[in-house]
Amino acid sequence: MNVSKVISTINEQTQNGITEVYLVACGGSLVDMYPSKYFLDSEAQKIVPGMYTANEFVHSLPKRLNKDSVVIVCSHGGNTPESVEAAKVAKERGAHTIGLTHNKEANLLKYSDHQFVYEWGEDSDVKNNPMAIIMELSVEILKVTEGYAHYDAFQGGIEKINGIITEGKKLVAARAKAFADKYRTEGLFYILSSGASYGHAYGFAICSLMEMQWLNAASIHSGEYFHGPFEVTDKETPFILMMNEGRTRALDERALTFLQKYAEKVEVVDAKELGIGTIADEVVEFFNPILFYSIMCVYREALADVRNHPLETRRYMGKVAY
Template sequence: MSSIALNTSALGEALAARTADGRPISEVFLVACGGSLVDLYPARFFLATEARRLRTDLYTANEFVHAAPKALGDQSVVIVCSHGGITPEAVEAARISRVRGSLTVTLTHNDSAEIAAFADHNVLYEWGDESSVQNNPMAITLALCLEILQHAEGYPAYQDFRAAIQQIDAVVATARHKVGERTTAFAQTYRDAELFYVLSSGASYGHAYGFAICSLMEMQWLHASAIHSGEFFHGPFEVTDRKTNFIVLINEGRTRPLDERVISFLERYAERYEIIDARELGIGVLPKSVVDYFNPVLFYSVLCDYREALAKVRNHPLETRRYMGKVDY
């Protein structure tokens, strides 16, 4: 299996070789589908926020395949993530990237994945409850993008970011312990819920989306929608009433005021809302300069416990599917 140190060092060498002729890396494209796309969102937010020059974008794989950006070329790095490594549009995205001459990095949990055939560098990542979150695709992609940014233009908080990667597993373990009883209470309260809105901001918005589309829609066949905390007040909040269910992921860091504004509204006009607050769960021990980017790593692990509890009380195992992998589409 993979380690962050190993992968960032290999990427560093590949970047050095690639730019030896003096032509710098000019953009990073992050490409995947569904849950894997969610894992790339924090790195996209990190680069978009911190890069002075480097361009970045996030694509659902089939859009990347059908409407590939003109910029895609030999000054691009493309990171494609596919858990099973065989999703046709993800494989095709990696193939196109190679054809265009981009430095192509693939991430997968499958050691015989088709997608690796189109990679300059393939990362085999760990998965499952016993794995270290450091070695999950979300943190690995953050670490890879940290190296790319450092290589391309330097990043003042580079050492803080590396330190945070070393600290995040302990933070997550403490947080999961803290929410133990809360997940049971949550499952009891929302056992008959049919629809949830999931809100967050910053690096964690992607994970609000992920909890909606993967954990609730895919794994529980429940209706769900992600709303950016900053967007809530510009349309969506008009559905608020005392029956509607909300889950709000409150970030530590710069966009915290956006999430807190949602809570302050829900306190007045809603009744059924669950708050998961990264600060209260202990993420504040990470360096302030980079804490924003680690909120979603915490939220992902904690929310796995929430969905497990909900699945149990609903008698709807997380693995149950009616279409995915069962019918043609």
């Protein structure tokens, strides 16, 4: 499915052009949408973006939803009941639905006007993974509705990011193992980041640590750290700080300065050090979370290995009624 063609088709079918973009999913798929919400909040002047966990979208449907709205729904397996229902409700309201899944037989696709069955796994190019595809859809929507001055720079970033990730994984392999060895017995982690990457701080906490490792974890926005959360900082509590390149780096640097003074268990993952600076300054901030997702997978795999707790292990998900 061609992103440009899909958005051009949708825009031609609207009465007033695309006026709203709703990003709807659950769990890790919702995390994949956060960078696009951040992008549209930052760059759009007329389009109204919204991001919803799927069940809230269903039960608290936005009144703005209309025939000029685009609703992007993502579900990895494609059969998450809340996400399927969200797409169904959106379609019934006349909105244009775009469904993303890894499963070509997914129920989600029944309610998707436009369908993306994305690549997944170690051998896939990240530009064909959901986070990047949803970003491309959002950028294309902005381009056709309002224009986007940095469109070419963004496309250049899409072509570069996979290579940056490949080299970044090599760079962190040894330190990820050292991290896992050092923190193997810890039961609580705080994850900090800012900008487009705050969504992945949340995602690493709820998916990688809580779901996949049964560890207590919480995300903290680097800008909010000094407005309450820093009071729990001590020399015994582990913090992971994902430092962005781009406009919000100053927020991460401020948090790092404080952590270096008052904490001892601090793991810093710096996008700048990992080579993301080869992407144009005007768009680099939107690529931080795409990089961080792949890099933090190295960390979680190392932790799972040393803790002898496979990432696929579950006690409730898919096992009991909920």
